[in-house]
Amino acid sequence: MRFAFAVPxxxxxxxxxxxxxxxxxxxxxxxxxxSLMLLIGxxxxxxxxxxxxxxxxxxxxxxxxxxxxxxxxxxxEIGQRGYLLTGNEQYLAPYERAIGQLDxxxxxxxxxxxxxxxxxxxxAVAGLSQLKRNELAQTIVVRREQGQNAAQRILAEDVxxxxxxxxxxxxxxxxxxxxxxxxxxxxxxxxxxNLALWGGGGGALMMLGLLSLLFIDLRRxxxxxxxxxxxxxxxxxxxxxxQIPNRRAFNETLDQALALARRGERQVALLxxxxxxxxxxxxxxxxxxxxxxxxxxxxxxxxxxxxxxVLARLGGDEFAIIAAGDADAVERLARRxxxxxxxxxxxxxxxxxVGVSVGLARYAEHGEDRRRLIAAADMxxxxxxxxxxxxxxxxxxxxxxxxxx
Numbered sequence: 005m006r007f008a009f010a011v012p013x014x015x016x017x018x019x020x021x022x023x024x025x026x027x028x029x030x031x032x033x034x035x036x037x038x039s040l041m042l043l044i045g046x047x048x049x050x051x052x053x054x055x056x057x058x059x060x061x062x063x064x065x066x067x068x069x070x071x072x073x074x075x076x077x078x079x080x081e082i083g084q085r086g087y088l089l090t091g092n093e094q095y096l097a098p099y100e101r102a103i104g105q106l107d108x109x110x111x112x113x114x115x116x117x118x119x120x121x122x123x124x125x126x127x128a129v130a131g132l133s134q135l136k137r138n139e140l141a142q143t144i145v146v147r148r149e150q151g152q153n154a155a156q157r158i159l160a161e162d163v164x165x166x167x168x169x170x171x172x173x174x175x176x177x178x179x180x181x182x183x184x185x186x187x188x189x190x191x192x193x194x195x196x197x198n199l200a201l202w203g204g205g206g207g208a209l210m211m212l213g214l215l216s217l218l219f220i221d222l223r224r225x226x227x228x229x230x231x232x233x234x235x236x237x238x239x240x241x242x243x244x245x246x247q248i249p250n251r252r253a254f255n256e257t258l259d260q261a262l263a264l265a266r267r268g269e270r271q272v273a274l275l276x277x278x279x280x281x282x283x284x285x286x287x288x289x290x291x292x293x294x295x296x297x298x299x300x301x302x303x304x305x306x307x308x309x310x311x312x313x314v315l316a317r318l319g320g321d322e323f324a325i326i327a328a329g330d331a332d333a334v335e336r337l338a339r340r341x342x343x344x345x346x347x348x349x350x351x352x353x354x355x356x357x358v359g360v361s362v363g364l365a366r367y368a369e370h371g372e373d374r375r376r377l378i379a380a381a382d383m384x385x386x387x388x389x390x391x392x393x394x395x396x397x398x399x400x401x402x403x404x405x406x407x408x409x
Contacts, residue, residue: 074172304345363385387399
């Protein structure tokens, strides 16, 4: 045997809406963290680019120092040759200045981290430089002690030229390696810059756009959910046809009114209304006309309600009113309710007429709680029907049979 259960449409919509909102919240959090990671990646790329930029600057400085080595040695050699030819000590000033600069440049090259891969060549250049300086110093000493001819014989051996040529070879090896490293660094720098700019920045902008769209959509869903919950809360306590309080809301309101009455803060009266001649309208004209009739009746009665009075539909053609006042005030309200139905209710159906039988009851004369008070008003309503309908009546007894509401 199979059982089929019908689920109200609004409940299905609520479940789907809840799941959709939660999924979008998760997506929003995921996109937020993805955007955060992209931003961190962009910052990393920027920092790496700065580091690469510093490395490139160090390599360019190294190239400058390498090229300066040969120039410094040539300056020292020029000072040496001038002294050898003339014997004038003034030519030794540029020689000594160049020797001092040579030591400084060699020390900087040795301490450059980017040139550690070329340590063998740098050590060779440092050794050749020292040999070249020794050769220069030796010729100067010979010139002073043995004269120009002896110094010229040393120069004729051309040993210094061999040192310079070997240095050029070694420095050329370093320059080529550094130039290749510079190209790699420049390519890496460009790649990281593009990553930071387009990958990080563009990705962050895209994620920001997606986050904005998702946030707007999520906000709309939350608004729809709030409206749905508000509508469901309204429908749970209001009649779907007439939009007035239903039996549940009526019971809660009556309990609250009776609680105030027990503390002496207000009077409470109950009017129990049952339409006369409503069933034939449904039978003759259909339920659409019957519904229109109920709505017209409610509209007439709502125009008579005063502050603090509550009109509720209990079901079918049964209504109730929670009011306040003494017996005369309650009877005047009952008469107004009856007279309000004397005129035609529907323009397109002028023959559609209904009456109303009204049962009256007051706290605590006819009942001290909700069940007794409703039972008394219900009994009074049947007395009105027995009296000829379209009238009101009070209960006969102060101790009515209990009615379940």
